[in-house]
Amino acid sequence: MIAELGHFSLVLALAMAIIQSTFPIMGAAMGNLTYMSLARPAARLQFLFVSISFGILVYSFLINDFSISYVANNSNTLLPWIYRFSAVWGAHEGSLLLWILILSIWTIAVTYFSHRLPEYFLSRVIGVMGLVSIGFLLFMLFTSNPFERIFPIPLDGADLNPLLQDPGLIIHPPILYMGYVGFSVAFGFAIAALLGGNLDTTWARWSRPWTLLAWIFLTIGIALGSWWAYYELGWGGWWFWDPVENASFMPWLIGTALIHSLAATDKREIFKNWTILLAICAFALSLLGTFLVRSGVITSVHAFATDPTRGIFILALLAIFVGGSLVLYAFRAPSTKSGGKFKLLSRETFLLFNSILFLVAMLTVLLGTIYPLIIEALNLGKLSVGAPYFNAVFVPIMAPLIIFLGLGVLTKWKQDDFSLLLKQLRNLLIASLFIGISIGLIFFENNQLKSIAGIVAALWISTTSLYSLFVKIKNKKNKLAAMRIISRSFYGMLVAHIGFAVCIVGITITSQHSVDIHQRMKIGDVIEFSNYQFHLKDLKAVSGPNYEATEAIVDVIKNESLITTLRSQKRTYTVRNMPMTEAGIDAGFTRDIYMALGEPLDNESWSVRLYHKPFVRWIWLGAILMAIGGLLAVLDKRYRLRILKKKIITINNEAIP
Amino acid sequence: MTSRKKRILIVSFILIGISIAATLILTAFEENLMYFYSPTEIANGEAPKVRAFRIGGLVLTNSVKRNPNDLKVTFVLTDTVNEIKVIYDGILPDLFREGQGIVANGKMKSDNIFVADEVLAKHDENYMPPEVAKALEDAGALNPYQENKVAK
Numbered sequence: 001m002i003a004e005l006g007h008f009s010l011v012l013a014l015a016m017a018i019i020q021s022t023f024p025i026m027g028a029a030m031g032n033l034t035y036m037s038l039a040r041p042a043a044r045l046q047f048l049f050v051s052i053s054f055g056i057l058v059y060s061f062l063i064n065d066f067s068i069s070y071v072a073n074n075s076n077t078l079l080p081w082i083y084r085f086s087a088v089w090g091a092h093e094g095s096l097l098l099w100i101l102i103l104s105i106w107t108i109a110v111t112y113f114s115h116r117l118p119e120y121f122l123s124r125v126i127g128v129m130g131l132v133s134i135g136f137l138l139f140m141l142f143t144s145n146p147f148e149r150i151f152p153i154p155l156d157g158a159d160l161n162p163l164l165q166d167p168g169l170i171i172h173p174p175i176l177y178m179g180y181v182g183f184s185v186a187f188g189f190a191i192a193a194l195l196g197g198n199l200d201t202t203w204a205r206w207s208r209p210w211t212l213l214a215w216i217f218l219t220i221g222i223a224l225g226s227w228w229a230y231y232e233l234g235w236g237g238w239w240f241w242d243p244v245e246n247a248s249f250m251p252w253l254i255g256t257a258l259i260h261s262l263a264a265t266d267k268r269e270i271f272k273n274w275t276i277l278l279a280i281c282a283f284a285l286s287l288l289g290t291f292l293v294r295s296g297v298i299t300s301v302h303a304f305a306t307d308p309t310r311g312i313f314i315l316a317l318l319a320i321f322v323g324g325s326l327v328l329y330a331f332r333a334p335s336t337k338s339g340g341k342f343k344l345l346s347r348e349t350f351l352l353f354n355s356i357l358f359l360v361a362m363l364t365v366l367l368g369t370i371y372p373l374i375i376e377a378l379n380l381g382k383l384s385v386g387a388p389y390f391n392a393v394f395v396p397i398m399a400p401l402i403i404f405l406g407l408g409v410l411t412k413w414k415q416d417d418f419s420l421l422l423k424q425l426r427n428l429l430i431a432s433l434f435i436g437i438s439i440g441l442i443f444f445e446n447n448q449l450k451s452i453a454g455i456v457a458a459l460w461i462s463t464t465s466l467y468s469l470f471v472k473i474k475n476k477k478n479k480l481a482a483m484r485i486i487s488r489s490f491y492g493m494l495v496a497h498i499g500f501a502v503c504i505v506g507i508t509i510t511s512q513h514s515v516d517i518h519q520r521m522k523i524g525d526v527i528e529f530s531n532y533q534f535h536l537k538d539l540k541a542v543s544g545p546n547y548e549a550t551e552a553i554v555d556v557i558k559n560e561s562l563i564t565t566l567r568s569q570k571r572t573y574t575v576r577n578m579p580m581t582e583a584g585i586d587a588g589f590t591r592d593i594y595m596a597l598g599e600p601l602d603n604e605s606w607s608v609r610l611y612h613k614p615f616v617r618w619i620w621l622g623a624i625l626m627a628i629g630g631l632l633a634v635l636d637k638r639y640r641l642r643i644l645k646k647k648i649i650t651i652n653n654e655a656i657p
Numbered sequence: 658m659t660s661r662k663k664r665i666l667i668v669s670f671i672l673i674g675i676s677i678a679a680t681l682i683l684t685a686f687e688e689n690l691m692y693f694y695s696p697t698e699i700a701n702g703e704a705p706k707v708r709a710f711r712i713g714g715l716v717l718t719n720s721v722k723r724n725p726n727d728l729k730v731t732f733v734l735t736d737t738v739n740e741i742k743v744i745y746d747g748i749l750p751d752l753f754r755e756g757q758g759i760v761a762n763g764k765m766k767s768d769n770i771f772v773a774d775e776v777l778a779k780h781d782e783n784y785m786p787p788e789v790a791k792a793l794e795d796a797g798a799l800n801p802y803q804e805n806k807v808a809k
Contacts, residue, residue, distance in 0.1 A: 392685035400674070
């Protein structure tokens with residue numbers, strides 16, 4: 001009975017979504033305030049119904065209601081309750097419901113935090129988001145009802161995929177979806193601006209904090225996914241260029257271009273059309289990501305849920321949203337007046353170049369991701385694109401991007417003086433090169449060139465960023481007071497760029513200097529590896545709530561002192577009879593020691609993988625810094641108009657004496 | 658500099674950049690395409706001799722042999738019509754089992770020996786890599802995955 005309520009609640013949510021999209025958009029076109037006033041209540045009611053539905057699904061999982069097919073396929077009485085909870089989004093239907101729930105969360109957030117928006121504009125934004133919601137609710141009701149009953153009712157469930165039984169996977173999907181779906185807000189703002197034909201720059205200012213928030217979530221979501229893959233898959237890798245990873249990385253690349261382009265549109269009234277296109281593109285890529293992950297068209301270790309008919313539905317949705325917005329764009333965009341002028345040597349130019357580079361980077365990833373699908377669809381054979389392709393093309397695209405980043409932060413808006421810029425940059429460049437080369441030569445014996453290139457790039461980004469702060473305060477008497485006046489956006493940019501640099505260091509050193517061995521070991525064996533001794537002390541049987549495991553206990557010794565004791569497990573999840581590896585990791589600021597049990601061999605020995613991964617933590621540390629930078633920018637006072645006015649008055653007062 | 662000249666300069670910068678990028682991308686792309694061949698296609702001599710490619714099939718029961726002192730392992734992959742011997746040095750994935758469908762990347766060593774750099778098995782005991790399912794279907798074998806499902 002309660003499951004049917006959940007289903008019915010989704011139908012009600014669809015009804016609300018229809019009201020939420022039709023009336024406000026019509027109202028905005030006709031100037032009918034009554035119609036427009038329906039936007040907020042409809043969005044809030046939709047949220048209520050979606051939440052009820054989601055709550056019922058959670059409840060069904062928690063009480064082990066195996067009469068529901070989705071619960072029976074993804075849960076088990078032995079599954080710990082926290083994983084029964086996260087199993088809600090462990091497969092297709094539930095993750096789709098999560099998608100819709102998150103969309104409605106973003107929508108009501110817009111209704112609550114956008115009091116300053118003109119009513120007609122807000123109505124359009126909410127309306128467009130309602131349209132997206134209609135598409136996904138229809139998709140869900142027609143192809144993927146999570147509340148479908150199963151008969152006969154199984155005695156026990158088929159268990160959650162063991163790969164997903166991990167703390168990282170409890171939070172990774174919701175955060176990633178917050179990012180994906182968050183771009184629907186930027187999309188809503190862009191389409192609302194196109195619909196109204198008011199392509200002035202106010203829409204850019206309004207949508208900036210929202211876009212930044214979505215970008216922050218996506219950044220954290222991707223980093224979490226990478227971290228999870230690192231410790232859970234037991235291969236010591238942190239990025240595989242797997243189609244599902246690419247699916248989240250493409251919107252991130254365009255999202256990054258978008259937040260920079262929005263800044264230019266907001267501050268300098270330029271790139272208006274380009275920014276709109278990027279907003280549409282970011283959301284289209286989020287939809288494409290959903291399609292790739294959820295349709296089962298890709299050969300991927302991640303494709304948990306697979307069903308081709310669903311793929312066609314999502315593809316149709318994608319075609320409607322992208323096609324529709326591009327047609328609208330084609331009609332409206334030519335009428336936009338181009339805004340501020342700028343010279344070749346200006347921050348605008350570098351922002352534009354970087355925007356294009358992000359687009360090119362996205363296209364290369366897109367090519368590698370969907371080319372095999374196209375070839376297969378055309379019956380031209382089966383092929384795959386190897387990770388070396390992505391590595392080979394990505395680095396050369398990032399190189400000019402990094403150079404432009406350093407130039408961009410130091411160049412003024414509108415125009416700059418070339419000789420002055422050169423004078424500033426020369427010292428920074430020499431310093432970066434000198435320090436980078438010294439570090440490379442002192443610390444690394446092999447792959448020196450690549451290591452040096454990465455470190456110099458990171459130093460270039462950090463020094464130019466810090467120098468841009470110095471430029472702002474160097475002529476001020478009271479440096480501390482001057483630093484306090486500088487906007488949070490600026491500090492946000494600083495922190496995010498330094499985060500990027502930290503990430504580059506992590507990626508470079510980990511890729512160039514990680515070492516690993518695959519070795520046969522039995523109890524008592526000692527292996528010398530990377531200046532450490534690994535001593536396999538014991539192998540013992542362990543059992544968990546829904547698995548049996550063998551645990552290896554390994555002492556890591558360096559210079560005759562014990563560094564750490566690693567414990568790695570090889571688990572067999574009993575319900576699905578599926579083996580899983582739990583790696584033993586000693587995490588450190590400058591290196592990780594990583595051990596994973598392979599497989600049992602004859603005469604009581606096991607195959608074991610050992611890794612020494614220097615600076616791998618810096619990759620995720622960099623991502624966290626980028627997210628913190630984004631957060632600082634969101635918290636910038638300029639997005640709160642009243643406070644902003646006050647600030648201008650105080651600044652004027654200070655300036656007068 | 659006039660705005661016209663400036664625009665030409667920017668556009669040419671972008672064009673040059675994009676053409677360099679396109680060349681780089683397409684070269685790297687061409688080099689890293691991995692085609693898939695089934696044991697039957699290899700037996701027919703369709704697979705490349707030098708270039709790396711992917712192979713897929715079922716691991717033949719009782720064909721997995723390990724070296725006693727290191728991690729070298731050999732096994733036979735089959736699409737039920739033709740067989741091919743695979744040599745691999747390293748740790749096999751968690752779901753590698755006899756009778757299981759797997760995919761391997763590597764090169765041919767001689768006419769029917771394949772040296773794998775990487776062996777992939779999917780993280781689901783019922784899951785058949787699509788390439789393997791297709792290869793079995795082409796070879797006319799009943800898909801054991803389907804059979805399994807029906808029996809359940």
